[in-house]
Amino acid sequence: MNDPARTAPGSKMADLGPRLLSGLVLAGAGIAVVTVGGPVLAVFVAIAVGLMVWELARMCGSGEAGILAAVAGVSSLLAMLLPEGWGVPFLILPAFVGISRLVHRKMTFAIFSVLMLLAGFGLVHVRGDFGPAWMAWLILVVVVTDVFGYFAGRLIGGPKFWPKISPKKTWSGTVAGWIGAALVGWGAISLLGGGNEVIGLSIGLSMASQLGDIAESALKRRAGVKDSSNLIPGHGGLFDRFDGMLGATVLFLMVEQVVGFPPAPWG
Structure with missing residues (x-):
C-alpha cells in the first residue's frame, strides 16, 4: 500500500471526486430526514443500521448476513419507536441472534452490532431531545x-x-x-x-x-x-x-x- 506522504500530489487526491459526490448525496439525504425527524428519521436510521449489520455479518464470515440485517433493522426501529424502557432489549437482541447463528467471530459481531444499534438510537434521541x-x-x-x-x-x-x-x-x-x-x-x-x-x-x-x-x-x-x-x-x-x-x-x-x-x- 502506498504511503500518502510519498505519493505524487495528483494521486493523493485521486479518490476526491467520488468521495465528494457520494458525500454530497449522503449529506443531502441526511439533511432532509433530519429536518423532517420523527418516524421518517427512525426508518432511515433503521435501514442504515440494517445495512451496516449486513456488512458486519459478511466480514464476520456469516452466510446469513441478510437475516441478521433484517433482525437488526427491525430491532433498531422498534427500539426507537417504543417507549425507551421497552425499546432497550431490542438494542441487544441482534447480538444474541448473531451469536447463535455465526460460527466464527461471535463476540466481534455482538459488540459491533450493539454499538451500531446504540448509535442509531442515539441519533434519533439527539434529534428528539435537543x-x-x-x-x-x-x-x-x-x-x-x-x-x-x-x-x-x-x-x-x-x-x-x-x-x-x-x-x-x-x-x-x-x-x-x-x-x-x-x-x-x-x-x-x-x-x-x-x-x-x-x-x-x-x-x-x-x-x-x-x-x-x-x-x-x-x-x-x-x-x-x-x-x-x-x-x-x-x-x-x-x-x-x-x-x-x-x-x-x-x-x-x-x-x-x-x-x-x-x-x-x-x-
Whole structure:
C-alpha cells in the first residue's frame, strides 16, 4: 500500500471526486430526514443500521448476513419507536441472534452490532431531545474531523498514527481533526449558545469518532477486506462512512447526562 506522504500530489487526491459526490448525496439525504425527524428519521436510521449489520455479518464470515440485517433493522426501529424502557432489549437482541447463528467471530459481531444499534438510537434521541441544530452539530463534528484529517494527512503527511492497522492515518491528520472539531464547537456556541465546554466536548467526540474509525480498520484487517462493502462510491460501505459516527454518538449518550447538555455558559 502506498504511503500518502510519498505519493505524487495528483494521486493523493485521486479518490476526491467520488468521495465528494457520494458525500454530497449522503449529506443531502441526511439533511432532509433530519429536518423532517420523527418516524421518517427512525426508518432511515433503521435501514442504515440494517445495512451496516449486513456488512458486519459478511466480514464476520456469516452466510446469513441478510437475516441478521433484517433482525437488526427491525430491532433498531422498534427500539426507537417504543417507549425507551421497552425499546432497550431490542438494542441487544441482534447480538444474541448473531451469536447463535455465526460460527466464527461471535463476540466481534455482538459488540459491533450493539454499538451500531446504540448509535442509531442515539441519533434519533439527539434529534428528539435537543432538536435538529444540535444533531447537525454532532454530525458536523464527525464530518469535519474526517475532512480535516483527510486533507492534513495527505498534504502534510508525517509520522503514522498506527501503520499496522491504518496505514494512511497520520498524527497530522489526527490532530487536524481535533482542531476542526474545536472550530465546530466554537461555531455551535456562537450560533446555538451554551458554555465553552461545548468545545471540549466537540474535541472528545472527535477523538471517539477517530477511535470508531480505527476499530473498524482493525476489523477489516482481521477480515482481510479493504472496504466493508461497495455500496458508496469513493467510500466503500456504510460502515466505512459511519464508523466515526458510531464512536461519537455512543460517547455522547454516555456523557450527556454527566456534563448536563448543552453546557451552560460560565458566570
